[in-house]
Amino acid sequence: MNRTLSVIKLHQRDRFSWIFIPLIILGSSFIVNWLTSMMISEDSMYTGGIASLLVYIFGLGIIVVAQTFPFAISFSISRINYFTGTIVMALLVSFGSALLLLLMSIIENQLTNHWWSGLYFFHLPYLNDGNLLVQLLTLFLFTVHLFLWGFVFGSFYRKFKKSGMLILFLASGLGLTLGSYIITQNQWWLDIWKWITQHTAFGLSLWLIPFILLNALLSFLMLRRSTI
Amino acid sequence: MNPIAELKQVTKAYGNFKAVNEVSFVLEPDKIYGLLGRNGAGKTTIMHMLTAQLFATSGELTVFGEAPYENNRVLSQICFIKESQKYPDNYSLLDVLELSASLFPNWDRTYANTLVQDFQLPLKRKIKKMSRGMHSSVGIIVGLASRAPLTIFDEPYLGLDAVARNLFYGHLLEDYAEHPRTVVLSSHLIDEVSQLLEHVIVIDKGTILINEDAELLRGRAFTVAGSAAEVESFLIGKTVISRDPFGALLSATVDGTLRAEDRKQAMAKGLEFGSVSLQQLIIHLTNGKTERKAADL
Numbered sequence: 001m002n003r004t005l006s007v008i009k010l011h012q013r014d015r016f017s018w019i020f021i022p023l024i025i026l027g028s029s030f031i032v033n034w035l036t037s038m039m040i041s042e043d044s045m046y047t048g049g050i051a052s053l054l055v056y057i058f059g060l061g062i063i064v065v066a067q068t069f070p071f072a073i074s075f076s077i078s079r080i081n082y083f084t085g086t087i088v089m090a091l092l093v094s095f096g097s098a099l100l101l102l103l104m105s106i107i108e109n110q111l112t113n114h115w116w117s118g119l120y121f122f123h124l125p126y127l128n129d130g131n132l133l134v135q136l137l138t139l140f141l142f143t144v145h146l147f148l149w150g151f152v153f154g155s156f157y158r159k160f161k162k163s164g165m166l167i168l169f170l171a172s173g174l175g176l177t178l179g180s181y182i183i184t185q186n187q188w189w190l191d192i193w194k195w196i197t198q199h200t201a202f203g204l205s206l207w208l209i210p211f212i213l214l215n216a217l218l219s220f221l222m223l224r225r226s227t228i
Numbered sequence: 229m230n231p232i233a234e235l236k237q238v239t240k241a242y243g244n245f246k247a248v249n250e251v252s253f254v255l256e257p258d259k260i261y262g263l264l265g266r267n268g269a270g271k272t273t274i275m276h277m278l279t280a281q282l283f284a285t286s287g288e289l290t291v292f293g294e295a296p297y298e299n300n301r302v303l304s305q306i307c308f309i310k311e312s313q314k315y316p317d318n319y320s321l322l323d324v325l326e327l328s329a330s331l332f333p334n335w336d337r338t339y340a341n342t343l344v345q346d347f348q349l350p351l352k353r354k355i356k357k358m359s360r361g362m363h364s365s366v367g368i369i370v371g372l373a374s375r376a377p378l379t380i381f382d383e384p385y386l387g388l389d390a391v392a393r394n395l396f397y398g399h400l401l402e403d404y405a406e407h408p409r410t411v412v413l414s415s416h417l418i419d420e421v422s423q424l425l426e427h428v429i430v431i432d433k434g435t436i437l438i439n440e441d442a443e444l445l446r447g448r449a450f451t452v453a454g455s456a457a458e459v460e461s462f463l464i465g466k467t468v469i470s471r472d473p474f475g476a477l478l479s480a481t482v483d484g485t486l487r488a489e490d491r492k493q494a495m496a497k498g499l500e501f502g503s504v505s506l507q508q509l510i511i512h513l514t515n516g517k518t519e520r521k522a523a524d525l
Contacts (some may be wrong), residue, residue, distance in 0.1 A: 003300055006330045013323040014316050067316045073281050074313055075331055076303040076376075224298075228281040 004120050007077060007085020008092075010068060017060060018093055019068070026053045030121055037119035045116035046125075050101060054146050057097070061150020062092070070228050083220050098139035102132065127201045134202045140206040141212070148215040152222075161224040167214045230293060232257050232378050232410045233278055238287030240273050247273045249286070249434040250287065255378070259406035262398075263424035264510055270434040271414045272310070275380050279308045291378065304333055307376035309367040311383035315355045319364055322351045325373075332374040339403070340373035346395055360387030368396050372403055380412045393417075397424060418507035428506065432514040433452055442506070449509050450486045453479040454499035462494050469512040481512060 011018060029049040037045040072082045085107065105122035108114055115121070128135050156167050183189055198203065233255040240248040250271040259515055263271050270393050276282035277289055280296040280303070289295070296302040317326060321344065329335045344351065347365040349358075355366055371379055385393050385506060401424060404411065415421045430438035436498050438445065449469060456478040467483040482502055491501060504512075 006327065009330055010316075010327055010350070014318045016318040017316075060318060071316060072315055074279075074308060074310060075327070076279070076306050076308065077331065078298045078300055078303055080298055081300070212493070225283075228276060228284065 065154030307374035
């Protein structure tokens with residue numbers, strides 16, 4: 001337990017990667033969009049600017065392994081402590097960013113009338129359906145999922161290095177091509193689209209939970225046998 | 229006394245290549261060990277296995293009586309400083325020191341601060357932006373201030389100037405005297421560290437060549453010089469490590485201890501004796517032949 005806390009501390013000391021950079025990315029995306037929304041004449045402007053934050057979280061999941069795993073192992077940290085500490089840190093940061101996004105969406109929607117310029121940046125239709133708790137959980141699960149998705153790639157690279165990565169990409173390319181061919185042949189695209197649209201954002205985010213758990217398990221199994 | 233670490237027939241193979249081949253040795257408490265050998269001999273691989281950063285292919289390896297893998301009782305007592313330690317890009321020395329304080333139970337903050345001043349390192353500059361020598365000093369400070377019962381320095385002074393290296397040797401001896409622990413020092417600057425070492429393990433091509441007390445090792449060979457004919461007659465029946473002819477003169481390195489009567493006899497014939505430095509001895513033992521070829525060319 002003690003040494004898991006040390007791993008959290010290890011990450012916390014890198015405030016740039018975990019806090020400042022995502023804030024800068026989100027902030028600059030917001031400012032650019034806000035300035036644009038003031039200049040254009042339309043009544044309202046919808047933007048997917050918060051995706052920039054989510055993409056960064058995905059990237060963070062990938063690079064955090066390369067940045068800290070060899071370092072942590074060299075500093076006498078066990079792999080299980082590294083894994084647990086990193087996951088806890090990711091959960092904390094995901095929760096923090098979900099809370100921030102929710103807070104900003106409230107400010108946007110209820111306090112500033114969309115930043116006085118008709119900008120829909122934080123409060124988006126569909127994504128922000130449901131009550132506050134539902135919105136918070138949706139944002140949280142999406143963020144955690146993206147982090148762990150990146151983390152599983154990072155761990156894969158750590159375990160199987162470049163050649164493994166190449167095989168993974170070739171295999172997934174092949175899998176995707178084959179999958180989409182089968183779907184097209186059976187004319188399932190419409191059904192899939194229907195399935196997605198009949199769910200709320202929250203409903204979809206609940207479907208992420210099995211993937212989150214699977215990715216966590218896979219990362220753990222790979223890191224457990226990773227060497228320097 | 230219980231050994232700090234024990235290796236029994238430990239092998240690490242990469243395909244057909246055996247980086248470490250059936251190596252066995254014991255590290256005793258409160259001693260300074262030198263793990264010496266050429267680049268690629270397997271030193272780093274052994275140290276990585278001791279700290280569970282690599283897994284042995286076969287053999288048995290225990291540290292503090294237990295297997296080190298995923299074992300916090302063992303890991304928390306080890307501090308491993310390696311030549312090219314990578315730190316997270318945004319880390320400063322201060323970050324490393326704060327983290328070390330929470331990882332190493334014997335960490336001494338005051339001592340760490342003294343070392344930072346002695347090595348004249350900036351606390352807040354990112355380690356990524358430090359010079360090669362400063363980067364190495366960071367590792368040395370962590371290694372010394374951790375006071376870990378098993379402290380391993382793997383070529384810790386890449387890019388360090390002679391002043392800083394002496395500072396390191398001085399601090400190591402001084403702090404070791406006050407807080408005895410087991411130190412493993414891997415190095416190819418053999419002459420520089422030979423005075424520090426109490427026990428020497430020499431590894432070559434994955435196998436152990438020498439595993440001996442440093443004092444005994446120093447007496448294990450000697451050189452003899454004089455006129456070629458006299459030296460040759462002296463060498464009869466002795467194990468000669470190398471011969472270096474120079475005109476009518478000959479200087480030879482002999483494996484074995486010099487007996488007093490031999491010495492007396494030979495001195496009468498005008499032969500001179502000298503001691504062999506650890507470095508020379510190891511070069512002879514690990515690479516005698518190639519060394520000679522290079523000299524002949």
